[in-house]
Amino acid sequence: MAATSVVVLDRGNNTTCTVNLFGATVVSWRVNNQEQLFVSKQAVFDGKRAIRGGIPFVFPQFGQWAFGPQHGFARVARWHVEKLPERLASGDVEAIFSLMDDDFTRSMWHFQFRLTYRLILREKELHFNIGVYNPSKELTFSCQLLLHTYFKVPDVRRCQITGMHGCMFIDKTREGAVYQETREVVTINEWTDRIYQNTMQEHIITNVVSGRKMRIQKYNFPDTVIWNPWSEFAKEIGDFGDDEFPNMVCVEAGRVAARRP
């Protein structure tokens, strides 16, 4: 069996979305033949290492974890196809993927769970709907979840990102110090690794491919991580080119910050 295999949603007009079943990682989203996502030229598709780019699915833990790999196991697990791509009456194309606990996941995290990941490819939108189910009648669990989206951009230094004004953020480049964002728009001119809490429901990123704007709308995903490794950290990432950092920005919507019950 191939190390990785893919499912393609094809809406016509060279508008497609490609999902690698390894991690249910979205590895391409083309709108009128224009790629919207960044995937590193050094990305490895060996079915072992998380794919460097696209949209890795982070669950049940964001960041380092005592019990398993960084960012959890969902991005390195083999997902199932619940529903092959199907054209809806609207002309949009839908596919559904799922992941359940098995020996691999229980070796790190002993809970039963079921994730469903529904993608709808629209004319100029990609829509995601995620369900987390706990089939157990005895055990409850808490989890973190995030879509680690790598947007393709011509030059990250020219991007502006809205939706963080006034939000508290954990700055992972400053040993986790907490600050408040005072800027209306966030710009990136250095190594950036920030977990913004309670961000707005909408972010706009300017100057993505073809100088366009990208809108992110999110529901029940209160946090947003902004990441760019810049030149110094890029060198330390084996599956990321030293000169690729200007061409990507990760704007990652999820539920990852510790919060009071």
Ligand SMILES: O=P(O)(O)OC[C@H]1O[C@H](O)[C@H](O)[C@@H](O)[C@@H]1O
């Ligand atoms: O190298 P990875 O495990 O894919 O993580 C890549 C990056 O993901 C997130 O954005 C984290 O905030 C970063 O600290 C991390 O470096």
